[in-house]
Amino acid sequence: MEACMARKLPKPSAIADLASPEIRERGLAYHQDGAVSGLVARGDTITAEVAGSEIDPYRVVLRIEDGRIAQTSCTCPYEWGGACKHVIAALLTLIEAPQALDERPPLADLLAPLDRDALVDLIQRRATSDPDLIDWIAMELTTAPHAASADGTIDPQPIADRARNLLAGHGRRANYWAGYRADGDEAELRALVEKAVPFLEAGDGRNALRILEAVAEPLVEDWLDYGYEDDETSYLLFEDLGRMMAEAVLMGDLDPKARVALRDTLAGWEARISDYGPESFAVAIQALETGWDDPALKAVLDGGPGPWPPEGADFADRILTEVRLRVLDASGQDEAYLNLARAAGAQARVAGKLARLGRIAEAVAHAEATFTSPAEALDLAQVLKDAGHGKEALAVGEAGLGLGQDEAENLELGHPNRSVVPLARWLRDEARGALARRAARTAFEATFAKADFDAAKAVAGKAWPSDRDVLLARLSEAERAVDRVAIFLDEGMIDAAVAAAKNSFGTHSSELLRLAEAAHASHPDWVIALAEARATAIMDQGQAGQYEEAATWLRCALQAYDAADRFDDWTRRIEGLIETHKRKYKLRPLLEDLRHGL
Template sequence: MNATRNTNKVAKQRISKEMIRALANAESFARGRSYASDGSVSDLLRRGDRLTAEVEGSEFEPYQVSIRLHGDGVADAHCTCPYDWRGYCKHIVAVLLKFADKKTPVIERKPIAELLAELDQARLIELLEKRTESDPGLVTWIEAELATAIPAHALHRADASRRRTPVDPAPVREQARVLLAARNRRGRYWDGYRSSGDIEELQRLVEKAVPFLEVGDGTNALRILEPIGEAFVDDWLDHSYDTDEHMYELFADLGRLMAEAALMSELAADERDALAETLEEWQGRLEEYGIDEGFHVAIRALQTGWDDPALATVIAGKGRSWPLTSANDWLEDHLTAVRLRVLEACGRTEEYLNLARAARAHTSYGSMLVKLERTPEAIAYAVKSFKRPDEALVLAKALREAAAHDDALKIADAGLGLAGDDENEMEGSSVVPLACWLRDYAGGIGGTAVALKAARVAFEHSLSLEAFRAVQTWAGANWHAIRKDLLAHLARALHAYDRIRIYLSEGLIDEAVRAVGDRFGHGAHDETLMHLASAAHASHPEWVIRLAMHQANSIMDANRAGHYTLAAQWLEKAALAHEVMGREDDWRACLDELIERHRRKYKLRPFLESLRGR
């Protein structure tokens, strides 16, 4: 009993709500707050820096949330929900908000490392053996972990580039099959097959090859990657190719890593040909199911190796251009990036620079110069060669990591001038990521003027509410004049997703109503329109009536039963606007007509009738 009471302590360290808000987008934060307040979060448990909880959601089984804390913030977080968007999901937000609330009891237990440290070897073995009786997958996991282990000292010693014992591929293959089987367990009988495993576990298994690649041991990396590829192709295509699109990305990663391993390995010609034939067979099977990405780069790497005389000339610094053909060959571009990683891992830095320069891999060339402490050369090359903001961002980050702060600011500031004028900038050429990075970086080291300049560029090219507010942070006493310029720029823009939200945040109701006009289905999110209706019902009642009735009717006429609550909220806005205009009788007549028109919709009618008494 005493031990139980001692573990049920309230954790002392709590994260702030402001920090949580910064970790998620506005919608996830709002919905997470609702989850936190309605009792959806349970079993809040902390072990050292690891916080776990369950959150009830739309599925029958609750979502599992795991968060790793760091200081007063969050190092990383994971949820079993399928959310894949900007920031953390609503379930993670809900757990963090409950944790931030000092009234929330948090069970504290010892970290697993501390628990196990108290055991002698015999007791630890006994525990593991007992667990494997009920969890056969644990045995497979242990075997795979031991088979792929690389000594820690080998990661830091130039003379330990290879593991003495070859990796046994059998446990790796078995672990891959176990994980794939876990992703395709049968769920509740009415659901059929559903993905229930963890894609991150599969990703971690693939990444077992990375430490070997980092020390130039391509042979052992292949002994890990090849059995994984075999299991992926066989098991995944046979069972779940049509239900699990996340695996497509893993095929691309696997193919890239196999290309690196192949270029590092001292394979005999017949071994290289045999592996290329195997990968071609795998790729053919993937393409039968419409999967284009996969093993193309690895196949090309095995077919060409380092044998091309023209490539040898380039790597030796005697060739000016690579590849020799001017055709746009995406495969050769990918293979060049792989070759650069291999040269870096093997410490062949001058050959790396020769290839990067010939291939016009500007960011790779500049970043390597920074790593080699040849910063002036990197700066000169960037000024001469960079054409896009994203190139400046990569080099600026490398300079920052090298503590060359003035140079990082210089390159990033110059990169702002590489922005295009087209609103629909091509992916990779947008200046927004660079401007946001420079804004935060310069502001953090006291460069207020640079931060303000970058903040303005970020807003002018994104027209987002977040960027608008960031400008205010750095504008200081000049905010009034700068605000006027920003709003004028916003008014001129043909497209601005956050236009209405910005107007609302500034209390510009007339401008917001005018921007929406009568095109209610375009240009603003439903939640934003709802906020606008609340703010405008007194000053623009007729417009609010048109908006509210359009939104409500679009739901009711389409029989969207799951959204009838939202339809009722819109009708309440219409009622308020009628009241402002002194047209209560018109509203009652309108409501009676709606009740009659939808009388057969038994789920909707109670909502409509409840409005009579409000």
């Protein structure tokens, strides 16, 4: 318990950044329904089980570093961006019920007392029942920084073996109705691809290519065998492979023969999968064909006029430009980076690079002259703060608030990067006084989320009464607000909460129940109609596991009948329900307990 008390947990407002309001609402429902169990902490890693639509619970993994949500994952199939409802549920349970967290020793502490022989014996015993462990160890040792052979190359075979083993589950029959589906571990495949990252960061394009080719070949073969045209995760994995290969090519000193051979290999793969899947390797092929030799590109890198890529460039050209910027940045070619970023219109990159070079005044001036979106301002503000220039960071952030558009318009135009919300939340947490209040109001007026309302209250201080009136007025005018009922209810605005509930179909059952309990005296007729409808739906469907919830709703109805001085009506109603459901042995005692009132 002491360890739990000492652990720094995320703030509830941090959850608002992880998922859409709809997903957060579903996650809240799972949390309130007690779907989360088995919260275990080992160091910064917390695991939990969340009951879902499958027989077995989903497994959630959270990485919490100094109170910050560093990473989340879940075994459910959700892939629509952001965290899933199971992750949200686990986080809410962790934050609201930290006493449920079981603190256990981190793995490193468990292994520390073992000597070499004991550790080897432990691994070998596990490997007898888990053959994949051997392949994993071989792959990890192969891709370790010290693993290169005498000639400086790594052996790609263990990487290819690992990829094939991960893909071996593809095509297994899930069940008769589901047909065939991909069940290779996408997360582990991505982790395998990312083994190339340290080599890219070190400028070792040759070994990065060995890793990426070793993963790509079995992935292409698997795609051709099973054709997952609707598998968005595999599409993204192919795209990342192609971009990382392009980066490795541009930093690697491949001789002409090796360049042609690799180009032919990638072109062959591209030709084979292009009719069925993504055009994954076009960027890498273009990097192999052009390198850094284009005279117009050389002129731009030397400070010549843009634009780059030239007029009429296709999507691959634009992606390749981003890759070139990464290579120039990693290799320390600062002026060439700035020249190419200016020619590409990548204004946030220009300003960020200037800030990292210590040219703060130039960075701020460039932002003032060129930035058009809050996302650009947030990127630079974070760089400035990390570099110790907090005053300039806040000034850039404040200017960025004025670049925001109406949230609904942003979504309609398909420009989520223009959303002001991330910048407003960052500025709310970093600034003080009037600027923090302005940012908090901006965040809430874009989301109408309860977490943002609560955060606005926290930063407003003595100014909260006036800020509260403004925010509640905006909430009342909002066309859509998932948390409207909850906010009105928490603020004691029962009439407004009831009116909102009548016009909303997205309010969760737990919030409606809370409202019904608060409104039974002032709005008895509405509470009676709502409570009886909710209870009847459960009872008529014979949902035995939810009979307690049905009884809770009926207890609300009883309170409303009593407040309206209609106890005789209640007596007739409850007797009728007992007669209707007399054969439901789990429900009947719950109904009989309500016979005689409160």
